[in-house]
Amino acid sequence: MIKHKRTTIPILLFIGPAVLVLTIVALFPIMYALFCSFWNWHLHRSTLREFIAFTNYINLFRDVRFLKSLGLTFLFTFLTVGGTIVFGFLLALLVWKPFRGKNLALALMTIPMIMTPVVSALIWKVFLFEANVGLINWLLSLFGIRGPAWIATSPWAFVSIVIVNIWFMTPFVLLIIEAALSGLPKETLEAAAIDGAGYWKRIHYIVLPMLKGTILFILIFRITIDYRTFDIIYTLTGGGPAFDTQLLSLWVYNVALRTFQIGYANAGATVMMVAVGLICFAILVVATRERRERWLSK
Amino acid sequence: MxxxxxxxxxxxxxxxxxxxxxxxxxxxxxxxxxxxxxxxxxxxxxxxxxxxxxxxxxxxxxxxNYQVVTQEGFLHFFNNSAIVTLGSVALSIALGVPAAFGLSRIPFRANRFVMLLVLSVRFMPYIVFALPLFLIMANLGLVGTRGGVLFVYIIINLPIIIWIMRAFFDDVPRELDEAAYLDGASRARVFFQVVLPCALPGVSTITILSLIFAWNEYLFALILSGRDAQTLTVGLTRFLGGMETSVRWGTLSAWAVAIVAPVVLMSLFVNKHLRRGFTSDIG
Structure with missing residues (x-):
């Protein structure tokens, strides 16, 4: 290995600009959000601005609507992360063995993830979930079931956003697990098969343990991304009916841009950020040190 | 028997x-x-x-239904989307690829800190950035400008580019750079003429990925694009607001196809690259 004497200048030249821009566009706004959260700050009435220390935070935990958003967000994240991992894993097993047209099949299965979320949500809303002429209720009517008004009534609105998000994100899990499966050592699996281990036994005792690192990676990805879901829900339900699908991102958006309480909204956003940070931290702590190392510094 | x-x-x-x-x-x-x-x-x-x-x-x-493409301000929205998407992807690549090279090749103490920064930005709820950015940009008069939205899209693109490109650079054998250094090449030369050419598949992968993410973006555009810089996704939902009647379903569909078709077609043509992008950071 060649030792370079000077590394300061190359670091500044190569990494400096990116770090500087990230600081301006990401770090500084977070600081600013923290700052705002200690103020009673109305978006359009600048005369009423006053420093109120932690009052916003105290109010948050008395705010039924905020607590409901928090609970709904956890439930939504739990359901969609679980759903996508189960479906993604089963699909990956399905396409594990090579077959003719596998690449095309994978390409087509990737499409939900590629499509503009706003557009997908709109299609689901207008053509599939629509109460009277929607396809889902038409299909149900073939079996003599009268389908609900999906988007407009509880709990179906919540069910709808979960369904659409699982549809949207399953390909992500599929692709990652598919790649991980094709990287598994064939010899081990063949040896187990010869020893008489059945299909599901091989999956349970050999494949799943080998995929642990991958599943950790998927968990972090899926949790953080579902936790912040905005576009799909905003388009599908707008948070309704009766705030039953108002997840945290929508809560922050509505408080900031509908009631203009910017300070309060920023306090909510801060709590949202800290909560997901703690969840990720907990997952990384539970994961073994070796995996954590590999993750942070490949 | x-x-x-x-x-x-x-x-x-x-x-x-x-x-x-x-x-x-x-x-x-x-x-x-x-x-x-x-x-x-x-x-x-x-x-x-x-x-x-x-x-x-x-x-x-x-x-x-496709008459909508020639009216209702569709072209205006399309231009905004195209400019914002292409601009921010170009800018993020210019910033992110050298940074990824630096993180892969130059050992320094704050290396981990930078990776942690990149990772946290990638996983942060975007609404946390969106509100303060709205306040800051409103003060600077940047809300409703394409430049402002373009710059903010760096939040989405840059972390992914740095993260994925670093993995690609790590896969390029270090012996190559060392041979070049022995021949007296400078760092810049090693980057541009030795390592970068080997990692070109990575560059096309991140380009495709970030083009798709930026094109599909909604939250930042909704909050920051004001009246003049609205992108296609914002235009579509605004357009929907006033006229969510069945009469407009056809027009709506044509508009939706116009937004989604470019992305879907591109994803099918370069699907292998795309998949590599999604799976390259398993580690």
Missing amino acids: KSISTQFHRRLMIRFSKLARNVAIALAIAIALFPFFWVVLASFKNHHDLMKVPPVLLFRPTLE
């Missing part, structure tokens, strides 16, 4: 499970594709055919 029958039975089972597998795969593809397929179909239907229950597959196609 018995062995023959069990053998036959086993063969039958294999054939059956193969069939079941193919059916399951076909079903999965159908579910994945259906919304896109259906909106393309709907975009060619007239008002009457759109409202039919049960829905019709066979109908006389019409192009009338």
Whole structure:
């Protein structure tokens, strides 16, 4: 290995600009959000601005609507992360063995993830979930079931956003697990098969343990991304009916841009950020040190 | 006799499970594709055919819905989307690829801190950035400008580019750089002429990925694009707001197809690159 004497200048030249821009566009706004959260700050009435220390935070935990958003967000994240991992894993097993047209099949299965979320949500809303002429209720009517008004009534609105998000994100899990499966050592699996281990036994005792690192990676990805879901829900339900699908991102958006309480909204956003940070931290702590190392510094 | 029958039975089972597998795969593809397929179909239907229950597959196609592309400000939104997307992707690549090289090749103490910063930005709820950015940009008069939105999209693109490109650079054998250094090449030369050419597949992967993410973006555009810089996604939902009546379903579909088709087509053509992008950071 060649030792370079000077590394300061190359670091500044190569990494400096990116770090500087990230600081301006990401770090500084977070600081600013923290700052705002200690103020009673109305978006359009600048005369009423006053420093109120932690009052916003105290109010948050008395705010039924905020607590409901928090609970709904956890439930939504739990359901969609679980759903996508189960479906993604089963699909990956399905396409594990090579077959003719596998690449095309994978390409087509990737499409939900590629499509503009706003557009997908709109299609689901207008053509599939629509109460009277929607396809889902038409299909149900073939079996003599009268389908609900999906988007407009509880709990179906919540069910709808979960369904659409699982549809949207399953390909992500599929692709990652598919790649991980094709990287598994064939010899081990063949040896187990010869020893008489059945299909599901091989999956349970050999494949799943080998995929642990991958599943950790998927968990972090899926949790953080579902936790912040905005576009799909905003388009599908707008948070309704009766705030039953108002997840945290929508809560922050509505408080900031509908009631203009910017300070309060920023306090909510801060709590949202800290909560997901703690969840990720907990997952990384539970994961073994070796995996954590590999993750942070490949 | 018995062995023959069990053998036959086993063969039958294999054939059956193969069939079941193919059916399951076909079903999965159908579910994945259906919304896109259906909106393309709907975009060619007239008002009457759109409202039919049960829905019709066979109908006389019409192009009338696609008139929306020439009106209702569609081109304005399209331009905004194109400029913001291309600009921010170009800027993020210019910033991110050298940074990824630096993180892969130059050992320094704050290396981990930078990676942690990149990772946290990638996983942060975007609404946390969006509000303060709105306040800051409003003070600077940047809300509603394409430049402002373009710059903010760096939040989405830059972390992914740095993260994925670093993995690609790590895969380029270090012996190559060392040989070049021995020949007296400078760092810049090693980067541009030795390592970067080897990591070109990575560059196309991140380009495609970030183009898609930026094109599909909604939250930042909704909050920061004001009146003049609205992108296609914002335009679509605004357009929907006033006229969410069945009369407009056709127009809506044409608009939706116009947004989604470029992305879907691109993803099909370069699917292997794309998949590599999604899977390259498993580690």
